[in-house]
Amino acid sequence: MEFHVDSKRHTPVLTKPLLWLITLTNGIVVGNNYYNQPLLGLMAKDFHVSEAAISMIAMLTQIGFATGLLFIVPLGDMIKRKKLILSIFLLIIASLLAMVFAPSLELLYIASFMVGFSSVVPQMLVPLTAELATPEKLNSSIGMVMSGLLLGILLSRVAAGFIGDIWGWQAIYYIAIALMVLFMLLLAFALPDVNPTFQGSYLQLMHSLIHLTKTQPVLRLSALRGALGFAGFSAFWITLVFHLQEAPFHAGSAVAGSFGLIGAVGALAAALVGRISTRVSTYTVILSSIFILLLSWIVFYIGGNSYIGLIAGVILIDLGLQSMHISNQSAFFALNLGATNRLNTVYMFSYFAGGSLGSYLASLAWKYFQWNGVVLTGFCCTLLVLIIHICYDKRPKNFS
Known part of the structure; x- marks a missing residue:
C-alpha cells in the first residue's frame, strides 16, 4: 500500500487505501472490548455466578480501556506511532489468549481488564488520521474512521451473540486472535512512520495532560459531554441482554447481539455529520444530537417492552451518540496544538470513565428497579449533557 509525503507539511498524506485500512482496523480492534456484552448470560452460566457478578466483566473492560488511554495513548506523541502500535498488538493477542483460558472468575476479571487496557490502538489511529488528513478533509476523514x-x-x-449461541462464548475470542495477527501484519506493511512531536520525559508527557485540560475549555467541554453521553449509552447496552431474557421476549444472546445490526443504521447515518458540519455550526449539530439521545430514552420508556420500540430506540441512541462524538473530536482536533494523542487521551479517558460509571449505575438500576431504572439512569445522564451544553458551549470562558 502506498502513501505519499506532502513536502510542505513534512508528513505523509492520508490516501484512500490507508484511510480504509485505518477504518477497518478501528472496527476490528475495538470489537475486543464489546464481545463480552451479549455473552454475559452464557458466561454467568459457565462460571455459575449471578448476573451482577458477571456484569463486572464489562465494567472492568471499560476501566481497563480508560486506563490504557491514560497511560499508553499519550506515548503516540513521544514514540514513533508505527512501532508503538505494533508492540501493543502483541499485548492484545496475549490478553485475548488469557481471556479464553481463564480458569476462574477472578482471572477472567483480570483478563477482561487487560483486553480493555491493550485495545487502545484505535485511539492512536484517530489522531493519526487527523494529522495526515488535509484541513478540508479533516471532518469527513474523522467521520469515516x-x-x-x-x-x-x-x-x-x-x-x-450468534457465534456464542452456536459454539460457546470462547469461540469469538479465538476468531479475534486470528484477526489481530492479520491486521498487525497489514499495518506493519502499510502504516507510515510519523515523527513524534514531544521531546520531554514520560513524566513531563503525563503532566502535559493536566496542562492541556486546564488551559483548553473546548477540550474540557467535549470531554464532559462525551463522558455523560457514553454513560447512558453503556447503561443501555450492558443491560439489554438481561432485559431480553425477561418477559415478554425470553430471548438469548443471539437476539441481543443482533441489535448491533440495527444500531449500525444510526452509525452509518452519523457518518454524514462530517459533511454537514461544514454548513452547520458544531453547537447546532451537538444540540440536535442531544435531543435525539433524549428522544431515544423516551422511546425506550414507552416502547421498551416491544421489539419495535427497542429497534427505534437503538437507531436513535446510536445516531445521537455518534453524531455528538464526531463533533466533539473535530472541535478539539481543530485546535491544532501538535498534541493530538494527548488531546484524544483526555477526551477518551473521560469518555470511557463515563462508560464505566454508566455500566456500574446500570447494574444497580437493573438490580433494584429493572428496565425502568436503567431508562431513568440514561435519561438523567443525557439531560445533564443538555444542561452543560446550553450553559457553557457558547460561553467557554464560564467553563474555566
Missing part, C-alpha cells in the same frame, strides 16, 4: 469504530462496537455484539 469513527463510523468504522462505532460499527465495530455494534457489529462485534452481533458476531459475538
Whole structure:
C-alpha cells in the first residue's frame, strides 16, 4: 500500500487505501472490548455466578480501556506511532489468549481488564488520521474512521451473540486472535512512520495532560459531554441482554447481539455529520444530537417492552451518540496544538470513565428497579449533557 509525503507539511498524506485500512482496523480492534456484552448470560452460566457478578466483566473492560488511554495513548506523541502500535498488538493477542483460558472468575476479571487496557490502538489511529488528513478533509476523514469504530462496537455484539449461541462464548475470542495477527501484519506493511512531536520525559508527557485540560475549555467541554453521553449509552447496552431474557421476549444472546445490526443504521447515518458540519455550526449539530439521545430514552420508556420500540430506540441512541462524538473530536482536533494523542487521551479517558460509571449505575438500576431504572439512569445522564451544553458551549470562558 502506498502513501505519499506532502513536502510542505513534512508528513505523509492520508490516501484512500490507508484511510480504509485505518477504518477497518478501528472496527476490528475495538470489537475486543464489546464481545463480552451479549455473552454475559452464557458466561454467568459457565462460571455459575449471578448476573451482577458477571456484569463486572464489562465494567472492568471499560476501566481497563480508560486506563490504557491514560497511560499508553499519550506515548503516540513521544514514540514513533508505527512501532508503538505494533508492540501493543502483541499485548492484545496475549490478553485475548488469557481471556479464553481463564480458569476462574477472578482471572477472567483480570483478563477482561487487560483486553480493555491493550485495545487502545484505535485511539492512536484517530489522531493519526487527523494529522495526515488535509484541513478540508479533516471532518469527513474523522467521520469515516469513527463510523468504522462505532460499527465495530455494534457489529462485534452481533458476531459475538450468534457465534456464542452456536459454539460457546470462547469461540469469538479465538476468531479475534486470528484477526489481530492479520491486521498487525497489514499495518506493519502499510502504516507510515510519523515523527513524534514531544521531546520531554514520560513524566513531563503525563503532566502535559493536566496542562492541556486546564488551559483548553473546548477540550474540557467535549470531554464532559462525551463522558455523560457514553454513560447512558453503556447503561443501555450492558443491560439489554438481561432485559431480553425477561418477559415478554425470553430471548438469548443471539437476539441481543443482533441489535448491533440495527444500531449500525444510526452509525452509518452519523457518518454524514462530517459533511454537514461544514454548513452547520458544531453547537447546532451537538444540540440536535442531544435531543435525539433524549428522544431515544423516551422511546425506550414507552416502547421498551416491544421489539419495535427497542429497534427505534437503538437507531436513535446510536445516531445521537455518534453524531455528538464526531463533533466533539473535530472541535478539539481543530485546535491544532501538535498534541493530538494527548488531546484524544483526555477526551477518551473521560469518555470511557463515563462508560464505566454508566455500566456500574446500570447494574444497580437493573438490580433494584429493572428496565425502568436503567431508562431513568440514561435519561438523567443525557439531560445533564443538555444542561452543560446550553450553559457553557457558547460561553467557554464560564467553563474555566
